[in-house]
Amino acid sequence: VSLQLHDLTFSPFISEETIDRAIARIAQELKRDFNGKEPLFIGVLNGSFMFAADLLKKLDFPLHISFVKVASYEGTKSSGTVSELIGLKEDISGQTVVLLEDIIDTGNTLEELYEALQKKGVAKTKIATLLYKPKAYTKKIPIDYVGLEIPNDFVVGYGLDYDGLGRNLPAIYKLKE
Numbered sequence: 624v625s626l627q628l629h630d631l632t633f634s635p636f637i638s639e640e641t642i643d644r645a646i647a648r649i650a651q652e653l654k655r656d657f658n659g660k661e662p663l664f665i666g667v668l669n670g671s672f673m674f675a676a677d678l679l680k681k682l683d684f685p686l687h688i689s690f691v692k693v694a695s696y697e698g699t700k701s702s703g704t705v706s707e708l709i710g711l712k713e714d715i716s717g718q719t720v721v722l723l724e725d726i727i728d729t730g731n732t733l734e735e736l737y738e739a740l741q742k743k744g745v746a747k748t749k750i751a752t753l754l755y756k757p758k759a760y761t762k763k764i765p766i767d768y769v770g771l772e773i774p775n776d777f778v779v780g781y782g783l784d785y786d787g788l789g790r791n792l793p794a795i796y797k798l799k800e
């Protein structure tokens with residue numbers, strides 16, 4: 624049962640059931656830590672839309688939800704890229720934020736997001752990700768809630784794309800060697 628997207632072939636890797644169990648566990652941990660605190664959950668688009676929807680449905684306490692996109696561009700200084708959060712209209716200063724990511728690989732994206740949130744004056748940023756590649760991660764920022772650790776394979780499905788395709792798949796597939 625392999626899957627063709629553009630020029631690449633993928634094979635089944637993580638089932639819907641396994642994803643659901645991982646999300647249920649994260650939901651329990653979040654309930655333990657944030658029940659009664661009315662946190663703001665921020666999903667990072669596009670990849671986290673499915674994870675955010677399935678996770679937040681499992682949380683039965685009052686909370687806020689927003690989504691952002693990250694626009695990266697070269698800054699005027701030589702220090703590399705600058706990231707801007709698109710879509711966040713709320714004043715989030717002083718709030719406790721839980722960032723929802725589909726996947727954390729090197730952590731570059733996460734670090735940029737984290738710094739952008741710090742600049743907006745959030746009190747505390749916690750990180751929840753469905754997938755995490757520990758062998759690829761190069762940053763110091765602690766990742767507080769992890770669904771599943773995976774090897775350094777390229778995966779698609781459940782929100783993750785290959786060149787625009789595959790986000791709608793309910794399970795996760797990996798690139799066939």
Ligand code: 5GP
Nearest residue numbers: 727728729730731732776777778779783784
């Ligand atoms: P990082 O900045 O942590 O290296 O990479 C994070 C971003 O790279 C993710 O938000 C995602 O868009 C993309 N990415 C990293 N690994 C994968 C993968 O295995 N599959 C897909 N589809 N995207 C990935």
Ligand code: MG
Nearest residue numbers: 670783784785
């Ligand atoms: Mg992507």
